[in-house]
Amino acid sequence: MDLTALLLRAAAARPRVLLAAAPAAVRVRLAAERELRLRDLPEAVTPADADVLLIAGTPGPELDRAVDRLWQDMPEPRARVRASRAQDVAGALDAACAQLAEGRTRHQRRSASAPPGLPMAERGPDRDGLTLDRLHIPLGPLLADWPPGLTARLTLQGDVVQEADVRLPPPAAPPPVPFWAEPWRRAAAGERITAGAAARRRAAARLDSLGRFLSVAGWPAAALAARRLRDDLLGDAGTAAVRPRAARLARRVGRSRILARLTRGIGPLTAAEAAAAGITGPAARADGDVPARCRLWLAETLDDLGRLDDDAPLDPGRDEEPRGLPGASGRTPSHALAAVLPRLLAGAEFAAARLIVASLDPDPEELAAGAVEGARG
Known part of the structure; x- marks a missing residue:
């Protein structure tokens, strides 16, 4: 052979x-x-x-x-x-x-005229008035453990982000109702949705974000545990089947000194700054840095897992979507999260950029749907 x-x-x-x-x-x-x-x-x-x-x-x-x-x-x-x-x-x-x-794989010739893999550097002043090389590097749009479609174009001097521009390409077709916010949209349309069903979807969304964050942080075993819990919740597993495992994950992640040292002080966002940016939800309530947002995801996931059997009707105007409440003008919570990213990325070390994005995790479906609604308006 x-x-x-x-x-x-x-x-x-x-x-x-x-x-x-x-x-x-x-x-x-x-x-x-x-x-x-x-x-x-x-x-x-x-x-x-x-x-x-x-x-x-x-x-x-x-x-x-x-x-x-x-x-x-x-x-x-x-x-x-x-x-x-x-x-x-x-x-x-x-x-x-x-x-x-x-052996029926598709073969595609690699063009010799393709652009170089690494961008060229240019010169520019840094924060101390020195003239250093400036390197332009895009993160995304298709990157492992990254919001699909999102592109962050970074300008680096050394290993520090000087500027950042965040964008999402226009949708290929009218986007569907955002999956994570679907119970709230259905309730707003007059359908009776229980608070327990909303809590299930919200907990699954935060576990999805947590899995992405832990994977970026270099902890694949904990990321896998979060994703298994997410899938079990979406498969209608009951509280008894998921809450003890989620509590173990919360203790394991919350007590990790390595994770704390790796992420402490990165991407700070105060409650006042979040309010000024129109951010609600966990990112605002955390009132702190990357690990503060991670810990709040864990705590609020445990709270939601205790509400899975709540058969009271969902109030979409008061009961929060996974990433917060929509703005008065219909602006989705993810738009506010994406809008604050350039400010949080500027001044951060390049190695911390993906952790900052993962700790906010704007939903590309919400961004796409909001872009279409804005164009119609």
Whole structure:
């Protein structure tokens, strides 16, 4: 058996999957993450260590170009598949494994005229009046454990962020009702939704954010525990099945001295600053830095897990969505979170940038839906 055949068999048996999710595809992303976990298939962090590129949802023209760049950077053998809906994920993974096993991978020539992988530096004054190299680096739009579609364009001098610009590409199609805020939107439309159902969705959303944050912080085991709890909640698990595990996770994360040392003092946001920026929800109540926001997610998740059986009607005007209350003009909570990111990123060390974004975790579906509503208005 030749080397190529051996590589194909190895890749098909347990391929590493790079997940590229569209901003308005939370349901598909969640289904993909769950399916990968059930199949014990590892998620790739970079294109260089991926065998399969799984596209979740419909990225749109601008993000399609980013997907193509990921594909170009993947080594052979490789497979590229798409799941437009949550129910398409299993079939897409089956098709990818079949492509790898049979050697029917798509080949794409890497253009010699492609732009260089590293941006060039320019000169500029730093905060102390010295002239140092300025390097422009984008984070996103398709990055592991990153809000899908979001791009933060950073200007660095040394390892310090001097400026940051945050943007999201226009949606490929009218976005759906944001998945995490769906119970509140349905209640606002007159449907009877219980407070317990809203608490379940809110707790799952915060566990989703927590999993992303812990993964960025370099704690994959705790991130996996958070994501398993998230999936169990979305699968209608009861309080007795999830609350003890969530309490253990909260103790484990909350008592971690390593995590505290790694994140202490990063991205401080006072309650007054949050109020001035129109931020509500955990980011405002935390009144502090990155670890303060993480601890509040944990505490409020435990509170919500005690409310899963609350059959009182949900009041969408008073009972908070996962990321806060909408603004008076219909501005989503995630718009306020995204708007404050440039200020929090400026002055931070580059290594801390992803932790700051993960600790606020604006929802791309909310951003996309809000952009469409703003255009209509």
